[in-house]
Amino acid sequence: MPPLQTNLPFGTSFNFDELQWVTNIRRTIEADQLEDDSEISKCIFSVPKALMSTHPDCYTPQQISLGPYHHSRLELHEMDRYKLSAAKRSQKLLQSLKFQDLVEQLMKLESKIRACYSKYLNINGETLAWMMAIDASFLIEFLQVCALCDPKMLSKVPSGISYLFDYSRRESGYHAILRDMAMLENQIPLFMLRKVLEFQFPSLKSADDMLYSMLMGSCKELSPFKTVVSLSGVKVSHDAHLLDFLYNIIVPKVEESFEIPEEVKDDSKDTQDNEESSVDSSYIKPLLIEIWKLLSKLKVLNKLLKSAPFAVILKLPWTIFLNLLGFGTVKQPNTSSESEIVCSSFDQPPSVEEITIPSVSQLSKCGVRFVPTNGSISTINFDKQTCTFYLPKISLDVNSDVVLRNLVAYEASNLSGPMVFTRYTELMNGIIDSDEDAKKLREKGIILSHLRNDEEVANIWNGMSRSIRLTKVPFLDKVIEDVNKYHDGLFKVKVGKFMKMYVFGSWKLLTLVAATLLLIITSLQAFCSVYDCVRLFHLK
Template sequence: MKEKQPINSITNVNIGKQGWVDHISKNFNEEVGIDISNIPVCVFNVPKSISRFKPEAYVPQAIAIGPYHHFETHLYQMERYKVAVVKAFLNPDQVRSFGPLVIERLKKIEPMIRACYHKYLDLDDEMLAWIIAIDGLFLLDLFKHYGEMEPYIPKRLLHYDTLYRDVMVLENQIPLVILNELQMIINGDPDLLPMLIGFCEVHSPLKLTRDSSYSIGDTSYLHLLDLMYHLIVNNESHKHDSLETCHGERSNVMHNVPKKDHIIRGHMDEIIEMGQKLGKIRKFGKAISVMVSIPWDKISNLLGIQIRDKLDEEGDDHPRAIEINIPSVSSLSKYGRINFIPTNGGIRDAKFVSNEATLYVPVITLDTYSDVVLRNLVAYEVATSSSTMELSQYVDLMSGMIDTEEDVMLLKGKGIIEGNMTNTKIVEFFNGMNKLNESVKSNEIVEQLNEYYNRRLRIKVWKYMKKRMRGSRKVLTIVLTILACMLMIVYSFCEVYGCPKLFNKVT
């Protein structure tokens, strides 16, 4: 009888019970004397709770880097091109002695390689060493000859934007400690970070810190995505001024709310204007209360009308993104009279100045695959227990404020959003970003914005009217149905008996 296949298998090969025993006993004997306690797990699987809204953004499209996606058939066609790049990267002597020079060296540190990956790798030492060797050296050549891959990978086979996009996927990372080892083996030079920083500067959607002091052979950064993450989060213009409040102690939990009702909010001006024309809001409110108190459910049942809420019609088949409770950019600007100004720094420089009614936010550049980079950065931050969740909070803020293309156009006009991504794609991206961790607490920006916005007289009037008109959609549907029925009755009567005064007809 066939053994049951291991869960989360890399190669989908059944090693069997005896194979498992041999593998474990071999590791037990060989790992004696090899200390991996200081090797952090840094290449994680993206959990479904994060990837469910756009799973394709968290997996490679064209090329596998590392063991997680190496044996997926739609990616395997790129293997010969990776080999061609690696052979061109090495000198002839290194190609001839590749086995003892690279593979044997990697097999000696195999426990350290496995320790970097969160997922169990059911690969033997030889296979794992070859995967890491080819993919690691391919990355080194990519960073060294950035933008010059034409001789080895034709554009008709792989667009270079897709290649750079796949390199930033969390499950496609190769730990920096391994890349440094390969760099030492081939070039005798461990100074790898300058190349990686240059790559991050081109592909980061947010500005990076200029304070990137490091020592030669520095392995404090775990991999390329970790490097970009820290360069983004640590970008701060003024570390000792009033901006400290933007990243100080966080005490208020963001409230989860579904996407706003754009139709109701879109008619806000008309509703407020109607209330102002009536003059006395309280009397108007009493009239509405009387209308709402009528048993419209019973009336609708008698008329045979079924009124269902839009949310009920949609059901729960499709996951719904949850966002923080904050007005949209257009609402903040139009009704709250809040201005938006780009900062010269990073996400820690974001702040709201109430006496200026101004929100300062960093510039974000959104190009073809910037959404993939941001999604994987946030996924990595969530997976890292030691992270401060600052990037997630920034993305939550932007997702809460951006609901429509009007919001995007306003931020583009202010110079806060740049790049060639279309307005529609930007809206889809931010509206598809779920608030990932309910325990994440807000910085003061959200609280200050909501407090300032809700103090506005116009907003108070709107909230009052919205509360009183909670059942207005149901009332309106039934009233219009009754009026339509009455008009049909009157029309039918006049067709038979004639209504000269009503229709100006001469009988």
């Protein structure tokens, strides 16, 4: 039983039943399961407000409520009759037991159930047990429908739900329930489903096998990556809920994904080569700086430099010369050390604002090839030798926007380490800027779209919310860094950036210079037309 902190604003009141409170406290203290509560961590969270405010419909159930968070919403009570029908069919499978017996067993797990939710549940124990029993019965029945994609499961599915399979597959209501099942605030613990299946199957092994098959079937329906990791041999009870199970089969393990890749390990050789190649420039650049200092001390040049037009005329060729040599813009030397100026991309955790990566169209024009892989996020890689960008295949349909957003919300709420999936969505958001970018990835087979057009695909990635906290994922950050180095190192990209910065960005100043020169030439022509310049200056 969690503390009586309700997270309500100060001064907000609710109906408080003192006798019920004492009953709940006594039952919690005397419960045998109290010793095991310390091993249960919160796994069902509320969506962070920073994410909820961007697209609330993707985090709020629209068809059905599962669990206590949205149970009080009246617009979702229409599905209660289907829940009760599922509970009646479930009672027939309880092997000479009554549904009341199942509820009494769940009441013994009250403290364990409450410990899974991050918010305080202002519900008495018996109501919570009935709610969980009915919702679990409906969810099991619906998951059996999802498991029908496996031909081996057809014989194990009760005949009472065959109508749901035939009917819902042709209706949008099936996908609406799928979307609601994937929402973070609409989860129920998996040990609840396992407890119900224990009453329906003769052995624990058969119950676990059935639960695993149902979860895999639903994840194949929900997962944007059709190549999912098999979790056979792993106890389903270790997964907190359906969304957690889905997250574990599409996101690589921490131990595997956060090891330093071979390319990163060999990066020390590249840095040594860069240091050797920059030895010559380390002598030339200070020399050019000193020459510029000496020239700037001349009085004539100082007078000319005070006027902006002459400053542009003098500095423009100088800047072009330095940029073409690869030295960049010459600046006054700073007293701070290079270690304070230059920092690696791994020194500070990157945020969304720091992700700057060219789009698919820009990279394609620079000769980068996009190749699909049949793996997960861990297969993302950029080969600098062949200029090949490897990206995993991803399938997008009407459920993908909700699934992607809730996976990001769950990762942000649950994990304390790097957010791998969030970083992946930020990478895709960076390389897809328009429907043309989405079209190129679709033509390459990286995006398998079941949406109406490429614009909807681009909107899914461009509409993704910003992460609520900073994160760094070494193997993904290495890919972003390699792509940027390749793109920014191209000669035509350097020229384009220079023209944009110093020519197109200074068009007002260049216009003033041109107008001034034109005025000087016109004045000189008018002066020569009035006075005989040839005779005046003794010119032949």
